[in-house]
Amino acid sequence: MTPKVSIRGLYKIFGADAKSLVPLVQGGMDKATLLDQHRHVLGLQDINVDMQPGEITVIMGLSGSGKSTLIRHLNRLIDPTAGEILVDGTDVMSLDGDALRQMRQKRMSMVFQKFALLPHKTVLENAQLPLSVQGAERKQQDEEGRKWLARVGLDGFEGRYPAQLSGGMQQRVGIARALTANTDIMLMDEAFSALDPLIRTDMQNLLLELQKELQKTIIFITHDLDEALKLADHLVILKDGAVVQQGEPQGILLNPADPYIEDFVSDINRARVLRVRSVMRPLSRDSFDGDVAANSNLEDMIGLSDGDTSLTYRVMDGDEAVGQLDMKDLVKALVPRVSGQDTAA
Amino acid sequence: MARYDAFFDTLGLRDWCDADKTDAPLSMAQLLAQAQGDGGEVETPGLPFPSLDELHQACSKIGQTRDLTEGLENGFLSIRSELKYVLDPITQPLSWMLDGTLFVFESAPWWVMMPALLLLTWFVSRSRAVTWFVTFVLLFFAFIDHYEVAMQTLAIVFVCTGISVAFGVPIGIGMSKSDTAQRSIVPLLDLLQTLPTFVYLIPLIFLFPVTESKLYGIAIILYAIVPVIRLTDLGIRLVDKDVIEAANAFGLTSWQKLTRVELPLALPNIMAGVNQTIMMSLAMVVIASLVSAPGLGVLVLRGIRALDLGVGIVAGLGIVLLAVVLDRVSKAALNRVDTRAKTK
Numbered sequence: 001m002t003p004k005v006s007i008r009g010l011y012k013i014f015g016a017d018a019k020s021l022v023p024l025v026q027g028g029m030d031k032a033t034l035l036d037q038h039r040h041v042l043g044l045q046d047i048n049v050d051m052q053p054g055e056i057t058v059i060m061g062l063s064g065s066g067k068s069t070l071i072r073h074l075n076r077l078i079d080p081t082a083g084e085i086l087v088d089g090t091d092v093m094s095l096d097g098d099a100l101r102q103m104r105q106k107r108m109s110m111v112f113q114k115f116a117l118l119p120h121k122t123v124l125e126n127a128q129l130p131l132s133v134q135g136a137e138r139k140q141q142d143e144e145g146r147k148w149l150a151r152v153g154l155d156g157f158e159g160r161y162p163a164q165l166s167g168g169m170q171q172r173v174g175i176a177r178a179l180t181a182n183t184d185i186m187l188m189d190e191a192f193s194a195l196d197p198l199i200r201t202d203m204q205n206l207l208l209e210l211q212k213e214l215q216k217t218i219i220f221i222t223h224d225l226d227e228a229l230k231l232a233d234h235l236v237i238l239k240d241g242a243v244v245q246q247g248e249p250q251g252i253l254l255n256p257a258d259p260y261i262e263d264f265v266s267d268i269n270r271a272r273v274l275r276v277r278s279v280m281r282p283l284s285r286d287s288f289d290g291d292v293a294a295n296s297n298l299e300d301m302i303g304l305s306d307g308d309t310s311l312t313y314r315v316m317d318g319d320e321a322v323g324q325l326d327m328k329d330l331v332k333a334l335v336p337r338v339s340g341q342d343t344a345a
Numbered sequence: 346m347a348r349y350d351a352f353f354d355t356l357g358l359r360d361w362c363d364a365d366k367t368d369a370p371l372s373m374a375q376l377l378a379q380a381q382g383d384g385g386e387v388e389t390p391g392l393p394f395p396s397l398d399e400l401h402q403a404c405s406k407i408g409q410t411r412d413l414t415e416g417l418e419n420g421f422l423s424i425r426s427e428l429k430y431v432l433d434p435i436t437q438p439l440s441w442m443l444d445g446t447l448f449v450f451e452s453a454p455w456w457v458m459m460p461a462l463l464l465l466t467w468f469v470s471r472s473r474a475v476t477w478f479v480t481f482v483l484l485f486f487a488f489i490d491h492y493e494v495a496m497q498t499l500a501i502v503f504v505c506t507g508i509s510v511a512f513g514v515p516i517g518i519g520m521s522k523s524d525t526a527q528r529s530i531v532p533l534l535d536l537l538q539t540l541p542t543f544v545y546l547i548p549l550i551f552l553f554p555v556t557e558s559k560l561y562g563i564a565i566i567l568y569a570i571v572p573v574i575r576l577t578d579l580g581i582r583l584v585d586k587d588v589i590e591a592a593n594a595f596g597l598t599s600w601q602k603l604t605r606v607e608l609p610l611a612l613p614n615i616m617a618g619v620n621q622t623i624m625m626s627l628a629m630v631v632i633a634s635l636v637s638a639p640g641l642g643v644l645v646l647r648g649i650r651a652l653d654l655g656v657g658i659v660a661g662l663g664i665v666l667l668a669v670v671l672d673r674v675s676k677a678a679l680n681r682v683d684t685r686a687k688t689k
Contacts, residue, residue: 075594104596116591120609130595181595 015040061238470677498640517577580614
């Protein structure tokens with residue numbers, strides 16, 4: 001599969017003379033030294049990420065890790081110091097003003113942490129914004145705007161102003177606005193971070209539901225590991241502007257690459273996040289205590305087995321048996337790996 | 346000999362100084378000294394720093410202080426005709442607008458003027474209370490027989506505010522887009538705002554005949570345009586960065602960004618600037634009556650000249666009343682745009 005979006009050797013250094021310092025950083029100078037000796041801030045270093053079409057790529061990191069800077073490189077709200085960003089094979093850096101605007105209008109839309117709606121426009125006018133910018137016909141603007149507002153559950157709110165809505169509803173408008181643009185790629189910058197936990201769960205479910213239907217390429221930024229694990233098809237973990245680990249989220253959870261990530265994943269409710277398919281073994285016997293779906297999470301399994309660790313289940317993906325689940329493996333998988341020990345037997 | 350003789354001698358400038366020495370006009374200090382019978386020499390007074398007058402005594406090549414002001418005046422006078430040649434045609438429309446508007450305001454019968462003003466009030470403020478207030482004020486002006494002069498003042502304020510907004514908003518937009526522009530314009534605005542109001546009038550009197558209405562028009566506009574420029578600049582700079590970023594992310598052109606995002610969001614601030622501009626042109630219109638601006642200011646001036654306390658005070662209070670009216674109406678308009686943006 002060719003990636004939809006591909007980031008190659010991306011560097012971002014903040015400061016007046018950034019370009020000339022790239023070789024130094026490529027030669028291995030770290031953030032602290034760069035700041036100390038050259039008074040330049042290293043934003044991102046050597047980022048290489050492929051984002052597959054139809055997948056949700058989650059970029060996770062704590063504040064200051066450079067994740068918001070990274071997502072802004074994709075539509076060039078920030079220009080990189082070195083490296084390339086390929087969207088459908090085109091280097092975004094080669095686009096001039098007009099072509100760049102075209103790309104922002106037609107190929108990438110964005111959802112913001114603070115919603116960034118126009119306060120003087122109604123909900124409908126906000127949702128129509130991408131189309132009205134492109135100069136679409138009134139009728140089409142109206143239809144599309146209403147359609148997507150209805151799709152995110154905002155029927156009947158078309159005439160309200162953003163300030164009259166709750167945070168969650170405002171972000172629904174933000175999502176409707178991004179969907180109205182009808183782009184293949186959606187950038188979501190901490191889209192749900194400003195919402196309270198219950199609403200956040202709602203919005204995550206809404207996003208997954210929409211994604212099942214629309215199959216967009218979504219790049220989602222978050223600092224919340226639970227959210228990342230819930231949404232990600234591909235998870236990228238950033239620390240101090242560099243990628244520490246990327247891959248399938250279950251894989252990262254079970255095999256954290258370094259102590260930083262171990263630390264990160266140690267607070268997670270693993271039973272809820274891990275899936276049967278990640279802890280199963282190849283089939284090696286014939287009789288089982290029952291069948292389970294490959295995608296059920298371990299919490300469900302514990303419920304199903306009633307805590308009995310002597311049981312073994314057959315794991316089914318649709319109609320096909322793909323492996324077996326030993327409840328003892330399951331229990332082991334619940335304990336986070338600590339550096340130096342190896343729990344994955 | 347004078348105090349700084351030694352200085353010029355050491356530098357070897359004596360010859361240069363004394364070349365074509367003429368008897369320069371005496372400075373005021375010398376005149377005083379002469380009058381006191383001390384001869385031409387001046388016992389230089391206290392201050393230990395060199396002054397132009399003192400240096401002049403030692404070296405006649407150095408000008409006196411009065412040469413400075415004289416030079417300034419001569420400089421201005423020497424470019425006057427060129428300046429006039431350029432400025433006269435450019436500013437001529439201002440005269441036409443002022444004269445035209447004054448003519449309309451003076452000659453339109455009350456039954457056209459008053460409803461028109463009240464409709465305008467209602468249109469911009471959408472407030473019943475404000476409209477009633479304006480009605481009463483207009484009737485009161487009629488009651489004390491100041492209706493016509495009040496209309497003249499109002500006409501001048503309208504024209505000058507309109508022009509200030511027409512020029513000030515674009516200048517403010519330009520300033521908000523460029524830090525260099527902001528850095529270079531702000532000192533100019535500071536100057537315009539702090540320069541004593543009478544000082545505006547002096548060079549203008551040299552340039553234009555006092556009978557021309559643009560003379561006071563320019564003075565009022567220069568004084569009143571400052572707040573609308575400042576607040577447009579401020580308003581646009583204060584627009585939420587997140588919203589601007591969103592506008593960029595959805596590919597708005599600069600023009601779309603300006604008209605759809607920045608100006609509407611800066612509108613409350615711009616309106617506050619317009620309110621200030623109105624107030625300042627009203628303040629200046631009184632001073633402008635010194636150079637033949639008609640209206641309430643003329644009566645104030647008459648009060649001062651003839652020491653006619655009553656006339657002056659009534660006209661002065663009339664201006665206050667007019668100021669309150671204009672302030673209330675523009676504030677009501679401001680509140681209207683403000684709440685629309687934030688609708689609770």
